[in-house]
Amino acid sequence: MDASKYQKYFNPEDFWSKLKKGAKKVGSKAVYSGLLLYYAVESPRTPLKAKVQIYGTLGYLILPLDLIPDLLPIVGYVDDLSALGLALAVVAKNIDDDVKFKAKSKLRDFFGDEAVKSKDIIDIDGKIVADQEKKEAPEQH
Numbered sequence: 574m575d576a577s578k579y580q581k582y583f584n585p586e587d588f589w590s591k592l593k594k595g596a597k598k599v600g601s602k603a604v605y606s607g608l609l610l611y612y613a614v615e616s617p618r619t620p621l622k623a624k625v626q627i628y629g630t631l632g633y634l635i636l637p638l639d640l641i642p643d644l645l646p647i648v649g650y651v652d653d654l655s656a657l658g659l660a661l662a663v664v665a666k667n668i669d670d671d672v673k674f675k676a677k678s679k680l681r682d683f684f685g686d687e688a689v690k691s692k693d694i695i696d697i698d699g700k701i702v703a704d705q706e707k708k709e710a711p712e713q714h
Contacts, residue, residue, distance in 0.1 A: 697702035
């Protein structure tokens with residue numbers, strides 16, 4: 574996915590509107606992933622290259638016309654989840670504890686305390702750590 578072509582579609586108001594409307598439908602995993610990206614893009618520690626990727630992904634998510642329409646139950650969000658996962662993998666090193674804290678605080682607003690302790694959220698955090706370690710490890714020849 575070429576994220577830069579979707580960047581122009583991102584704006585915070587549309588992001589929050591879509592998130593509030595679809596939170597229960599897409600579930601805590603997708604919401605948490607979106608929140609991580611949102612707070613990473615707001616972080617002054619996130620480099621411009623990563624912000625472009627994030628803006629593109631978030632723009633794609635709020636774009637009214639998806640590859641697979643969100644109106645289709647479950648299947649309609651598969652492309653959104655894929656885009657979120659790819660973006661998280663690319664920008665994992667920019668997801669710090671502050672970003673995670675903000676995302677989890679907002680996740681509580683949507684789903685309550687139990688969502689933050691769910692296996693899905695723990696799995697996402699674990700994947701981010703693994704991606705960070707992979708990028709920091711020196712290449713072996």
